[in-house]
Amino acid sequence: MHKTLLPLLLGLGLMGCAARPKTPTVTDASAATSTPATSTARTERAAEDADRDGQAALIPLSLDPVYFELDSATLRPEFRQTLEQLADGLRQRPGTRVTVSGHTCELGTTEYNLALGQRRAAVVRDYLRRLGVDASRIRTLSFGEERPLDDSHSEEAQNRNRRAEFSFSSDDASRGSSL
Incomplete structure (x- = not known):
């Protein structure tokens, strides 16, 4: 061992020395010996x-949700950096897959909310693909209004429920190990 x-x-x-800027060397022979x-x-x-x-x-692969406006599947600019960090982390871990799940608030019909949740997940998936993440590593899923973060029916709760969330799996996880 x-x-x-x-x-x-x-x-x-x-490797640690190679990453540092070089410092001036000592020319005195007695000082140079260690x-x-x-x-x-x-x-x-x-x-x-x-x-x-x-x-x-190694960028961590745990992220806060990406939030959306009411009745919208447009990616808000403030979440682009979050997705760029996620894409970097996924590129560093080629054996890791991500599932993007789309969610909505309770406003609207069940069918409409499932479709909107799918559009939200697809927007995030497409953005990750443009950032270089292979499409085969991204899965989308819609829960619509079925899995709210907050079911208090307040406006603030509705805003938190309009989101896309991430879960991760690894090729190694299918063989018995985890991330």
Whole structure:
């Protein structure tokens, strides 16, 4: 185990160093030599930095819903950045699939709301496709008014219920592991 750990730490240390801007080098030969303790501390620090950089690079795949106006399936501009982050996260995880579920408030008939929920999910799907997510990785689903976030019938509740939500699955999940 120790034989594989050392190359791994060194590799992480090199990746962390490569991502940093270069600092001026010391030209004094006595200052340029380092003791083993200093070298070890630098390697550990570089490994910690590389691990932190690697975690920051993975965009989380949990998002708040995308909200819509009454009787609309038009993507609001304030949610485009959210979908861009989602597309980035999906591109980093090629084995992950997303299901976009469209929802509505209780106004309108059941049939109308199911169709509107589907249009909302399709608008989000199409935007993700334009951002480079393969269509085979995106599934759409409409719940219409059947799964409200808030069923208090207030105007604020109706606004929260007009949304598209995301759920994720992985190719690995079908084999028994999870995201």
